[in-house]
Amino acid sequence: MISTTTSLKINVVTIPEEGLNFAFSEDGAWFKECFKDGEIPDFFIGRADVNCLITKTSSTVFIRGKLSAIIDINCSRCLEETKLPVIADFTYTLVPEKAQTKEDFELKKEELEISHYHGDFIDLTPIICEQIILQIPIKALCSQECKGLCPQCGTNLNYSSCNCHLGCVDSRMAVLKNFKITN
Ligand SMILES: [Zn+2]
Ligand SMILES: [Zn+2]
Structure with missing residues (x-):
């Protein structure tokens, strides 16, 4: 013991x-x-x-x-x-x-x-x-x-969203943008 x-x-x-x-x-x-x-x-x-x-x-x-x-x-x-x-x-x-x-x-x-x-x-x-x-x-x-804070407006992205990302398209998105679907 x-x-x-x-x-x-x-x-x-x-x-x-x-x-x-x-x-x-x-x-x-x-x-x-x-x-x-x-x-x-x-x-x-x-x-x-x-x-x-x-x-x-x-x-x-x-x-x-x-x-x-x-x-x-x-x-x-x-x-x-x-x-x-x-x-x-x-x-x-x-x-x-x-x-x-x-x-x-x-x-x-x-x-x-x-x-x-x-x-x-x-x-x-x-x-x-x-x-x-x-x-x-x-x-x-x-x-x-965790989504963190928006680097531009500081919004906690876990709780709400902001509009900062609208209008600025990052490079990955840019590639997709040129990839147009024709219908
Ligand atoms: Zn967090
Ligand atoms: Zn923002």
Whole structure:
């Protein structure tokens, strides 16, 4: 039976041989700790659920888990606020700050996230934050079919249409225009 913790601060010394299960399920404000005062991200992490197994081999700590979260972010096409679900598996390796890591990690260096911990405690908050942020696409969309805003009048084309496109025919349409059907 693997013991479970919900604490975001893990005492490395107390990680049992069989590992420690970490379960986290939170709404809202916890992630603000990841940002410095005055640093305002252009998204908000709503609900986050994280489940992972934390194991230790001598002083190296391995975290392997799954996360799912809901990101409040503005669609990059229509600029409307949208809820973006993200799901990911992640692995994370932490070594004590001054340890020599070269020989130990030559093998899978590129695949692994290797980070350091200080003293006896590992704070999971920035790790979870980072893993969630890594899942946010550079161009978040409210839907793959989002029509965006009219570049001329700014109308949200998902909700209404405008007349800006009338009169200006793009090149693809121009080809069709010459393709006259004779009847
Ligand atoms: Zn959109
Ligand atoms: Zn328009």
